[in-house]
Amino acid sequence: MPFGCVTLGDKKNYNQPSEVTDRYDLGQVIKTEEFCEIFRAKDKTTGKLHTCKKFQKRDGRKVRKAAKNEIGILKMVKHPNILQLVDVFVTRKEYFIFLELATGREVFDWILDQGYYSERDTSNVVRQxxxxxxxxxxxxxxxxxxxxxxxxxxxxxxxxxxVISDFHLAKLENGLIKEVPAPLSLSFLPHTPRRALQVSSSPRP
Incomplete structure (x- = not known):
């Protein structure tokens, strides 16, 4: 789907909320973060599952900046170890950011449950x-x-x-993210814990 001609800062052109719901089924909130709510979403056309991050503009300037920042950065990147951007909708009240769905667990949660990480698994994670x-x-x-x-x-x-997720705090070295033309709908896809990690010969998660 081609890029639209508006920018993230454009105040005149917005998606209608129905454009989001016409294309995606949004399930229940699966996680609430500082700046957004996270849903599991299903593409009504393909049946494919994605992650949807919804930012409410009314929650303040920091939230709006975080959403614009994440969209701007993710448009620039394509790497197998970075969660990829799939679709974006900007309504008058919200930003909807659709991402690849990672169905595995956070490394943090796995370590909390297991209490250790094998040397092989540690080196594999660090390398990626x-x-x-x-x-x-x-x-x-x-x-x-x-x-x-x-x-x-x-x-x-x-x-x-x-895969690395959560780019709302990411920055370019010069501190400026270009106002890349933002699509009305965009589709494209081809604090670390202080606990020391124990070395073990356990199987991979």
Whole structure:
């Protein structure tokens, strides 16, 4: 679907809320974060499941800035270890950001349950994160919120890759995110815990 001609700061052109609900079924809230609510969403045409982050503009300037920031950064990136942007809708009252759905657990939760991480698994996670971070740095992007809660197993398979999520605090090195033309609808897809990690020969999560 082609890009629209409005920018994220445009005050005259907005999606209608019905455009969101015509395309997606939004389920119940599965998580509430500082700036947004997170839903599991189903594309009515393809049946594919996604994650939807809904930011309420009425919640203040910081929330609006976080939403614009996440959209602007995610439009710039495409990497296997970064959760990819799928679709964006901007209504008068809300920002809807649709992302790939990662069905695995946060690395943080897995460690809390298991109490340890094998040396092999640790090196595998670190390698993937460093590759993604190197990619971001090559684009002059700094994530600024890397923590185990934002490292997620993409699925529940033993060999699942790790993906980095949550880019609302990310910044470009020069501090400026270009006002990239924002689509009315956009579709495209091809604090770390202080507890020390114990080394073990346990199986992968």
């Amino acid at each position: 994160v460093l590759e993604a971070v190197a990619y971001l740095h090559s684009l002059k992007i700094v994530h600024r919120n890397l923590k185990l809660e934002n490292l997620v197993y993409y699925n529940r398979l033993k060999n699942s890759k790790i």
